[in-house]
Amino acid sequence: MKLEDMELFVLVAEIGSFTKAADYCDIPKSTISRRVKDLEDSLKVRLLNRTTRALHLTQQGELFYEQAKTILGDIERIQSEIASEQSTASGRITVYAPSVFYHVFAKWLSQFREDHPNISLELLSRDNNAPLTDSKRFDLLLQIGQLEDSSLIAKKLGDVPGSYYASTHYLEKQGVPETPSDLTDHNIIFRELIFGEEPRWRFGDGENEQLVSFEPHVITDSAQGMLALVQNDVGIARLSVLHATPLVKQGQLAELFDGKYRFKHPLYALYPSRRYMPERVRLLLKYLEQALPQAVKQLTT
Known part of the structure; x- marks a missing residue:
């Protein structure tokens, strides 16, 4: 499991669209779709149900989304604390x-x-x-x-x-x-x-x-x-x-x-x-x- 794939999945889940997520990240839609699929393969679960009109989180997807948000938030906090500790006189x-x-x-x-x-x-x-x-x-x-x-x-x-x-x-x-x-x-x-x-x-x-x-x-x-x-x-x-x-x-x-x-x-x-x-x-x-x-x-x- 890659951290970058987790971040992309959370973005797709929050925006609700591969297309909009691709525009937001300025990367091809196919790349985002492939990386979310790689994440699902690494977890051996389906995280999203895709239709031609919309996509929805599966039950496992909802659980993973909440946990991923917590993990990414912790990582952001740690990065901020480390950067502050590194750059300040303390x-x-x-x-x-x-x-x-x-x-x-x-x-x-x-x-x-x-x-x-x-x-x-x-x-x-x-x-x-x-x-x-x-x-x-x-x-x-x-x-x-x-x-x-x-x-x-x-x-x-x-x-x-x-x-x-x-x-x-x-x-x-x-x-x-x-x-x-x-x-x-x-x-x-x-x-x-x-x-x-x-x-x-x-x-x-x-x-x-x-x-x-x-x-x-x-x-x-x-x-x-x-x-x-x-x-x-x-x-x-x-x-x-x-x-x-x-x-x-x-x-x-x-x-x-x-x-x-x-x-x-x-x-x-x-x-x-x-x-x-x-x-x-x-x-x-x-x-x-x-x-x-x-x-x-x-x-x-």
Whole structure:
């Protein structure tokens, strides 16, 4: 049974004529007659009694007409609701992102909610770059660093600066590394983005590059956990400048190497498809593109 045939049958039943229905739809009368017959064949019942002067609904035709009207009305209502939900700034947005993102961007996310009060945010943490399972539905997935091959669409939001930090208390006890190679004598907190990732850091000053491998003192996949470990004097870690700068200003952390080896990691927004992106998701994506440079400037100066 085809939905289009059901619609044509309801039209014929209401107009009471194949000819008038054909004129209304601007299609041949024979086409309408054939499609109504196809509908009857699929149901294995006669829906209309046809004479040379008129047509009438059979008993089964009357029953089917009432049910078809209800079904078509429900479909029209659903289409209207879906179209409205798709095109208006309302509904829920499910976002997976590193936990540090929510800490740094809390103010901006709050502003987005004030600007769009009918949009709700479901913010879920994802501190490593392992693929999400197929069972997890999301609208946006934010990821820092290199992208793996994926069927997802990627849009670069900007760059997130990073550097090397330790607590002032740790440095008082263990000494301050003067060069990257000195790190091999220190406790290193290594953030593992991909399981089995080799513990090493690349240092570059624009002219020369150096790769330093080490045996980590602690391995974690949590950005928030890594920050807590650094704050509690466990060792040295690579942190987002956005996250660390307020703690440096408070005297809790110190940036190593006078900021000489700062680096940048791209921040990407990943989403399932370019087609039919809901308006609420498009608005958040655009907002994040604008907010990231503001956050970098405000939190690093």
